[in-house]
Amino acid sequence: MRKTDRGRRPRAAAKAPSLSGRPGRARRDAGGGKTDAPYHHGALREALLQAAERVLERDGLAGLTLRAVAREAGVSHAAPTHHFGDLTGLLSELAAIGFRQFNAAMAAASNTAASPLEGLLARPKAYVAYAQAHPGMYGLMFRSERLDYSRPTLHEAAETCFAGLANAVGAMRGQEHTGAEALSLDHAAAIARAWSLLHGFTTLLLDGRIKDILNRLPEGTTAEVLLEGMLKTTLARPPAYPSG
C-alpha cells in the first residue's frame, strides 16, 4: 500500500473500504465545479486528452505519463488504458490534436498576410512560432518515437500538415495541386529542402543549439531575425533549374 500513492488527491480521507460507498463520486472537481461526477464519467476520453495537454504544457514530455494524466483528470491510473489501449495510443491522439492546431496556426498566418513577401514568410514564421509557443507538443509530434502513425486520426492530421507544406512550396514555384501523384526530382527536392530547413532549425532551436550562433551575432539578435536571414537568401533567388 505504501507503493504508488504519491500524488493522490485527498481522496475523502476515509479508510472505509467502500463497502457500499461509490468510490468514484465527488472527486473530479478540478475542472469547473461539477463535484458530483458520476462513476461513469461520460466524456472521459475528451477529459483525458485535455488533461494530457495540460500535463504536457506544465511538465513537458518527460512528465507526460499515463498515470500523471489519470491523476490530472482525477480518475484511477488504469482508466486511460480503456480508452487508448496504451501509452502510445494516448500520445498519438494527443499528437493528432497538436497537428490540427499546428495546421490551423499556419493557415491563419498564411491567410492574414499583407504583402507578397510577407505572404512567403508567413508560413515558416508561424511554423517556428508554434514550436516555440508549444515546445512540448512539437517535441511530441516530431521527436517522439512513441507514436503510432498508422492510427487514422494521427495519420490524417500529419498528412494534412505535409500537404499544406507541399502545396505552399508548389505555389511558390508556380505549380498547383500537389496531390498524391508523381513529382519531378526538382520539385521533390524543393519540398524536402523547405521542410528539412524548417524542421531542422526548429529542433536545433528548441534544443538550444542555435544560441551558440546567436551569441556570435550583434546583441539582441533574435531567432526570428536569423530565420528571416536564412529564408530571404533562399527565397530571393529563382530556382536554379526552371521546372519547364
Next chain:
Amino acid sequence: MRKTDRGRRPRAAAKAPSLSGRPGRARRDAGGGKTDAPYHHGALREALLQAAERVLERDGLAGLTLRAVAREAGVSHAAPTHHFGDLTGLLSELAAIGFRQFNAAMAAASNTAASPLEGLLARPKAYVAYAQAHPGMYGLMFRSERLDYSRPTLHEAAETCFAGLANAVGAMRGQEHTGAEALSLDHAAAIARAWSLLHGFTTLLLDGRIKDILNRLPEGTTAEVLLEGMLKTTLARPPAYPSG
C-alpha cells in the same frame, strides 16, 4: 514497459547462493574469454561504454537503460552509478563518443574527395550516411533530452562538431577561420541554413517521413539522390549577397 524475455542472460544457470563463493567471479565472459575477471574489474568504465554502444545498436534508444547496460557488461545493476553518477552521465559520455566518431567520419570523407564538386558534397553525404548507419547513436546525440552538455567531454566533442561544420560553410564562402568571434548575419544565416538542412533532413529521414516523398519519385530513387538534389540546387548558385 514489459520486457521480461529480453536480455536476461542464463546467468551461470546456478542457484547456489554463493555462501562463500565470490559473486563477481567467472561471469564476465561476453568479451574475450577472460573468465576469471577479478572483483575489481579494472576497466569497468570503458567496458560499460562499449556495452552501452552494443545495447544501443541492438535495442535502440528505448532499450538503452542503466540496468540493461549493466547486464550486458555482466555486472550488478548499480555498478554504472559509481562511474557515471546517473543515467544522464552514462548517456552523455556515450554521446561524446558518438560525436567523435561522427567528426571522424566527416573529416575522412572530406579528405578523400576527388573532384571539387565531390568535395562539396562529401561532408553532407557523410553526415547523413553516419546517421543512417547509426540511427540510435544519432538519436542519442541530437534527439535525446537526457544529455548534460555541461559535461566537458560532451561539450568539447559537440563543439568540435559544430566548428567543423561552420568551417566547411566558411570555406565554401571563401572565408577561413570561423573562430568564436563575431559573424555577419549573412554568414550566420549560411551556417544555420546548412546545419538546419542537414539535421532536419536526417531526422525526417530517420523518422520515416521522407519515404512519403520518395514514393512520389521514380521507382528506386534513394534518399541519397534526393539529398543530392537538395544540395545541388543550393550549392550550384553563388551566394545571393557576396560576402565582400
Next chain:
DNA sequence: GCAGCATCTTTACACTGTCAAAATTGAGGC
C-alpha cells in the same frame, strides 16, 4: 426487472532509476 455490456477501479507484476548499506579487494603505512 434484469441480463449484458461498457466503463472505471483495484490489484498485481515486471521493469526502471536512484539511494544507502554491506561486501570485497587492492594498496599503502607500520
Next chain:
DNA sequence: GCCTCAATTTTGACAGTGTAAAGATGCTGC
C-alpha cells in the same frame, strides 16, 4: 607480515512507470 583505508562492486530497498487481469458499477435493451 599485518592492518587499516579507500575505491570498487554488490545487495537491498523504494518510488515510480506501463500493462494485464479481475472486480465493481451503472447504463441500456429486452
